[in-house]
Amino acid sequence: MTADKTPPSITSVDVARRAGVSQAAVSLVFGGKAAGRVGKRTQEAILQAARELGYRPNNAARTLRSGRSHLVVLAVPDVSNPYFAAALQGAEQAARQHGYAVMLTSLRDEQDWRQAILDALSAHSVDGFLIFTLYPPTEDISAALEGKAILVDATSPAHPSLLLDIEAGMQAAMSHLLQLGHTRIAHLSAAIEADTFYLRRKAYQGALSAAGLPIIQAYQEQAAFTIASARQAARQLLEAVPAPSAIVCDSDVLAVGAYKAARDLHYAIPEDLSIVGFDDSIIASQLDPELTTVAIPARAIGEQAFLLLLAALERKPVPARSIVPLELVIRASTTGV
Known part of the structure; x- marks a missing residue:
């Protein structure tokens, strides 16, 4: 991320x-203090004027005056996943309205966490964190984040959470396939240690049990969040005897791998194999046939997560848990047997 640069001749007076x-009013907007004090139309006029003039506030000076950087980090396990890109767009849109910027980063091992969180907080270069599909790995990091983090699609007793109704989403996907007459339903899951994927697996198995169907180990495979890994895992599913008639995937990215594996083995979608994804990212409408998937409103989630974080940073009450409902979007990748 590059530092903000404004031509010397352009000031807040010009804006x-x-x-x-x-x-x-300009100072309130770019100081993140416009809520309840500057009308929405006025805020929009100020931001539009700033864009036209190429104005950016002097973040370094503002940090020295307020002790806040007005920068938040959106931390994810995989920056290449389209779902997280859409969440970033939503967070950025909300952040701009309050004079904040959002930076995207990926967190994997302990070193990543320490550099991105402890170092940033100690240097006062970051005000807070939106942590997606992850949870703080150690007590010291969790303690440092107190009052400065919102967890999304993850839970921790120490931090507020914005939760997706994952179980209901997976149940909707399974009910759809069962109603189409599928009894051999496989699950291509994400090989990531996170609550959200545990809940998907639990809901998948629960739906089979509720329908009186056996839980078959050969119909369950894990894959890394890459198309190549998903393709290999889906091939293993399709080589089971008897082969599954449907695969429900933990994400649209994994569903792409399932599509490729099906075509490797000359399966027609959906005539020979129905496939369901999870996310409803841009991928879903680009596949042929278009993908039936559980829709996660990623942009709205990014916006809501930022507003929760802003409330926390301003020491306002924040609910311990907020729930986002999910729904199934039925397209052409599923059909009856």
């Missing part, structure tokens, strides 16, 4: 003149 407002 105020262009927008037809007071300099105080």
Whole structure:
């Protein structure tokens, strides 16, 4: 991320003149203090004027004055996943309205966590964190994040969580396949240690049991979040005897691997094999046939997560848990048997 640069001749006074407002209003907007004090239309006019003039606030000076950087980090396990890209867009849109910026980073091992969180907080270069599909790995990191983090699609007693109704989403996917007459349903799961994927597996197995169907180990495979890994795991599923008639995947990325494996083995989708994804990312509508998938409103989640974090940073009450409902979007990758 590059530092903000503003031509020396462009100041907050120029922005105020262009927008037809007071300099105080401009300061409130770019200081993240506009809520309840500056009307929405006025905020939009100020931001539009700033864009037209190429104005950016002097973040270094503002940090020295307020003790806050107005930068938050959106931390994810995989920056290449389209779901996280959409969540970033939503968070950025909300952040701009409050004078904040959002930076995307991936966190994997302990060293990543320490550099991205402990170092950033101690240097006052970051105000807070939106942590997606992860949870703080150690007590010291969790303690440092107190009041400065929102967990998304993960839970911790120490931090507020924005939870997706994962179980209901997977149950909807399974009910759809069962209603189509599928009894040999495989599960291509993500090989990541996270609550969200445990819940998907639990809901998959629960739906089979509720339908009086056996839970077959050969119909369950894990894959890393890459198309190549998913393709290999899906091939193993399809080589089971008897082969599954449907595969439900933990993400749209894994579903792409399932599509490729099906075509490797000359399966027609959906005539020979129905496939269901999870996310409803841009991938879903680009596949042929288009993918039936559990829709996660990623942009709305990014926006809501940022607003929760902003409330926490401003010492306002934040619910311990908020739930986002999910729904199944039925497209052409599923059919009856």
